[in-house]
Amino acid sequence: MTAARLFIVPTPLGNLEDITLKAIRILGEVQLILAEDTRVTHKLLQHYQIRTPVKAFHAFNEHHAVDYFVNQIAAGTNIALVSDAGTPGISDPGFLLVRACREKGIVTECLPGPTAFVPALVASGLPCDKFFFEGFLPHKKGRQTRLKRIAELEHTVILYESPHRLVKCLEQLAEYCGPERMACVARELTKIHEEVRTDTLAGLLAYYGSQAKVRGEIVLVMAGK
Numbered sequence: 001m002t003a004a005r006l007f008i009v010p011t012p013l014g015n016l017e018d019i020t021l022k023a024i025r026i027l028g029e030v031q032l033i034l035a036e037d038t039r040v041t042h043k044l045l046q047h048y049q050i051r052t053p054v055k056a057f058h059a060f061n062e063h064h065a066v067d068y069f070v071n072q073i074a075a076g077t078n079i080a081l082v083s084d085a086g087t088p089g090i091s092d093p094g095f096l097l098v099r100a101c102r103e104k105g106i107v108t109e110c111l112p113g114p115t116a117f118v119p120a121l122v123a124s125g126l127p128c129d130k131f132f133f134e135g136f137l138p139h140k141k142g143r144q145t146r147l148k149r150i151a152e153l154e155h156t157v158i159l160y161e162s163p164h165r166l167v168k169c170l171e172q173l174a175e176y177c178g179p180e181r182m183a184c185v186a187r188e189l190t191k192i193h194e195e196v197r198t199d200t201l202a203g204l205l206a207y208y209g210s211q212a213k214v215r216g217e218i219v220l221v222m223a224g225k
């Protein structure tokens, strides 16, 4: 009998078709699924008629829940970790659990699958041979330092951003990197209103700055220096 393991299972960004056959099988075979938001995960499981029990594992209980779940795996329970969308660990909880499993010698398997930044980067038309994943910029403390750093990078830079902060972020990037720097806003990927718009920072600012309200989930990709 093989020892129990931790499976990291990527889930769709918005379109339920974007899940692998292996992900469906693993979610059905494990004894427990850890989910960021159990309501979101239940919808996915219902769609695929998966009846595995689900428990919450999110940024607020992650620190003290890690030891408990690592001990459960060590005792023989196969566990899958999912987030609301995309790959756990990428701007989502996961890292602490994976590190703790590795330290205990527990095999951790991360399935390949959806993550927002890869389709955004590749569809942007900006160089995708070398890139730097910044994720979310800090809102206040440390923001200027990060902006200065990414402005100097020669690789394509990838940011996650919320819709109500997009215009402010574009303004700051234009200020630090110059308004002629090329960038791309990839919005609502895989969903009905998907939009991938590549232009200068000034052009993107003119477009999104003139909208009453920007909606949806956003990946911002910016060309290197």
Ligand code: SAM
Pocket: 013, 014, 083, 085, 086, 087, 088, 089, 090, 091, 092, 114, 115, 116, 117, 159, 160, 161, 162, 186, 187, 188, 189, 190, 191, 217, 218, 219
């Ligand atoms: N774990 C996820 C991944 O693998 O990409 C990221 C989770 S992070 C909490 C959520 C952010 O991912 C959103 O604010 C947005 O920047 C990006 N994102 C998620 N879904 C997206 C989509 N359908 N279109 C564009 N960006 C998306």
